[in-house]
């Protein structure tokens with residue numbers, strides 16, 4: 686997979702979003718920051734200036750609860766509406782249940798039923 690390089694939000698240098706980068710090319714670390722900018726931003730306490738790329742699980746659980754209240758029970762449909770893969774949704778729910786989050790205690794159907 687070769688994606689076009691994205692400029693780092695701080696230094697503007699092109700970086701690749703994958704874990705493997707060709708020699709001399711910067712890698713993305715987090716929050717659209719390259720691996721060399723991220724520690725500097727962290728050190729200066731400016732991380733909040735760079736928004737997360739992914740939503741927090743709290744945000745996803747909030748929307749999950751809302752969709753569930755609308756009667757959507759299919760894991761595949763819920764995952765797609767939340768912008769996640771079904772596997773990622775299961776993992777998120779499992780972690781939330783383990784942490785005692787009641788929003789994750791909703792029954793789900795494994796397969797789509799009409």
Ligand SMILES: [Zn+2]
Nearest residue numbers: 693696719722
């Ligand atoms: Zn950078």
